[in-house]
Structures are given as structure tokens and as C-alpha cells.
Amino acid sequence: MTPKGPYKLCTVNTAPDRAKLLIGRVVEDVKDTYTIKHVENCERVEDVRSMCERNQPDVLFCASMWTKEESDEIQRIAREIVPGIRTMAIPQGLQVEKGPDAVVDFVKGKWPSLVAA
Numbered sequence: 001m002t003p004k005g006p007y008k009l010c011t012v013n014t015a016p017d018r019a020k021l022l023i024g025r026v027v028e029d030v031k032d033t034y035t036i037k038h039v040e041n042c043e044r045v046e047d048v049r050s051m052c053e054r055n056q057p058d059v060l061f062c063a064s065m066w067t068k069e070e071s072d073e074i075q076r077i078a079r080e081i082v083p084g085i086r087t088m089a090i091p092q093g094l095q096v097e098k099g100p101d102a103v104v105d106f107v108k109g110k111w112p113s114l115v116a117a
Contacts, residue, residue, distance in 0.1 A: 005035035010051055012074050013063035016041045026107045048074050052081035062089040086114050
């Protein structure tokens with residue numbers, strides 16, 4: 001079976017190395033089913049617009065350091081630039097409270113329904 005995709009993924013995370021590492025784990029774990037290309041991370045809400053304009057991503061993730069209000073704003077900007085983009089906010093504090101494995105598991109658990117939408 002050919003993997004679905006490729007899906008262009010952008011992330012908004014103030015720790016870009018961690019974003020790359022965790023998304024890399026997700027990409028590796030689901031590669032038989034989905035092809036995901038992590039094309040860019042930005043570290044500030046102010047940079048979301050230009051990142052989305054440059055990359056026209058299929059999917060955008062907000063990391064767990066953002067508040068609900070910040071995540072909502074990030075996702076609103078992304079949808080304004082890329083109609084039909086699929087967005088997801090990782091629950092605030094998940095990385096700090098439960099660690100990187102919990103983030104990877106959360107993303108892998110949500111991915112199929114996110115991209116099926």
C-alpha cells in the first residue's frame with residue numbers, strides 16, 4: 001500500500017530543535033501509512049502569516065507552550081492564509097507535564113482523523 005500524502009507540515013514552537021525531533025519521531029512512526037514533510041517551524045505568532053504564505057502547508061501544529069488564546073490566534077491566521085488547512089493545537093502543558101512521548105502519542109492519535117477531514 002502506498003502511503004497517503006505527502007502532507008506539508010508547519011509547526012509553531014519556541015523550541016525549534018524539540019519540534020524537529022518530536023515531529024521526526026511521528027514522521028518515522030507513521031511512514032508506512034502517511035508521508036509527512038516537516039517544511040518549517042516558526043517561533044513567534046507574528047511569523048505564522050509569512051511562514052504560511054511561503055509554504056502553503058496542508059497541516060499546521062501549535063506546540064504545547066501556547067495558551068488556548070495564542071493557539072486559537074495561530075490557527076486563525078493559518079486558515080486565513082491557507083483556506084482548507086488542517087490545524088491542531090497540542091494541549092497546553094502536555095510536553096511539560098507528561099513528556100515528549102505523550103506529545104508523539106497525541107499527534108499520532110489525532111493525525112488520521114485530522115487529515116481525513
